[in-house]
Structures are given as C-alpha cells and as structure tokens.
Amino acid sequence: MSEEISYLSNTWYVAALSTEIGPGGMFRRTITDKSILIYRKQNGEPIALRDRCPHRFLPLSMGKRDGDDVVCHYHGLKFDCTGKCIHSPHGNGSIPKAAVVQSFPLVERDGFIWIWLGEAALADPSTILDCSRLSNSPKNSVFYFYLSNAANYELISDNIMDLTHIDHLHGPLINTNGKLSPLTPDITEEGDDIGIRWDWQADSAMPLLAAHLPEPGAQAKQFFTVKWHAPANMHLQVGAVQNSDDYHNDGVVLYDFHIMTPETAKTTHYFFASTRNFKQ
Secondary structure (H helix, E strand, O other): OOOOOOOOOOOEEEEEEHHHOOEOOOEEEEEOOEEEEEEEOOOOOEEEEEOOOOOOOOOHHHOEEEOOEEEOOOOOOEEOOOOEEEEOOOOOOOOOOOOEOOEEOEEEEOOEEEEEOOOHHHOOHHHOOOOHHHHOOOHHHOEEEEEEEOOOHHHHHHHHHOHHHHHHHOOHHHOOOOOOOOOOOEEEEEOOEEEEEEEEEEOOOOHHHHOOOOOOOOOEEEEEEEEEEOOOEEEEEEEEEOOOOOHHHHOEEEEEEEEEEEOOOOOEEEEEEEEEOOOO
16 A cells, blocks of 8 residues: 655646557556546547546446447446446436546647646646657657656656766766766756756766767767756756857757656656757
8 A cells, every 4th residue: 555645736747658558448557546547539539537437446447448438347337538427238227427437637749648637627738848849859869768666756856856876876878977976056947947957078078979979089068957847847958069059059969858757655657758959
C-alpha cells in the first residue's frame, strides 16, 4: 500500500507517450494513486476514464471495446467515452443515475498525452509545458523513451535541477572535467517557471558535443539550462560553441524534456524526449 501523500490535482501530468496508446486497445496506468484507463476512439482521439466500474469496481481495462464504448467484464454494463452508462443487459435495462465513470480531460501534443486530474473547468491547455520544439524538428532528430523509477517524483526532479552531480555520477560522455561543480548557477523566475543556468569555458567540450564542433579538441564555451514547470516538468538544454556567443545558430545544442509523473509515493513515470540542432 502506498504512503499517504498529497499530489497537485489542478495541473497537467503526462499520462503516456502518444506511441503507447494504439488503436483499438485499452491501456491502464496508475497516476497519483489513481488507476486510469486510456484508449483511442475510432477517430484517433484519446480518452481517459477512471479504470473502475461504479458497480462492483472491476477495472474496466479487464473488459472489452465496443466501438468507442467500453463494456465491463463483470456484468456487461456499457459506458460511452464520457463515462456515462448507456446500456445494461439486466432486467428491464434501467440504468441508475449513479452509473457514471469519472472522465478526465486529455490533450495530445508534441508526442505526449497530458491528463488533468483536478477540476475539469480549470483545465487550461495553455498552461502545458511548451514542448513544440519536438514537433518542429525533423523526425529523425527526435527521440522519446519511458522509464519506470522506484523513487518519489520530487527526488528525480531534484536530480535534474542540480546538474553538479554529472561530474561524479555520470561517465565521460557528459563529464565537464570538474568545471561545473564549483559554479554557482544563475536562478531566475519567469511567471510560474523557475530557471537555472550554468556557463563555463571548457578546455574542450564534453565528448557528447565536441565531436560535432569545428575543432573537437579545442576550447569551447558551454552552458546548461533547466526550466522547471510545476509539478515536475522540465526542459533542459546543453550546448557548446566556438568563436561565437550564439549557441543556437553557430553551436551545437541538445534540447531535452524530462517529465516526471507520480505513480505512487515511491514510484514515478519518467518520460524523456530529446532533439537537437545538429545532425538533423
């Protein structure tokens, strides 16, 4: 059983990668200790319902699809994509008013499916983290993956916000040869977002980027930035440039998205996506 923990409810969480939700099937995922059923209508639109029949609480994901509707495996009650019970095969077929499954707003955008678990009237898609760089990049330069972590989501957020660990925890590919650890980063607040940035002069850029610079072994300017967007959605950039201050046009930059969705108090859904301005 999960520990007691308070989660933000009136906020957007990533429920799944777009590629995880195929046509015709039913996908189950636990988010903030709630079991959620996600499936696509026949037109491709994703739908999210509480994965629990209101009668005997059997998970609806154990049932079957009937077009855009879901049929409970226990007693055959049928629910439409709004969660309303629309058919009972028992007796005179009357349907109690309480035979309703909770539904949740979803937004599919930039390869992610975002879910709102709070008050539906407050679900404003404009408050979703801007990940449009993923959609605006050539497809062969965009990468997604999902990872299940046995840790509280806030611990993972702390890890991304404090990148001074990379010289000690990670291997040589993204090592800064000790340049990052002594630095005090700049911290900014912009609207609801918190930003953090490190800049330094590298004897040579980290190998992850150096191979794509004009002079791989020469000095380079480097930077890291992370933007934190509640509750645990982060946009990280790392770049290097030589003989210029314009990283994005003259240098090489990786644009990474680290998005944590709490499953339980001790487990987290970790969604990652990356694109770049080189080798596109």
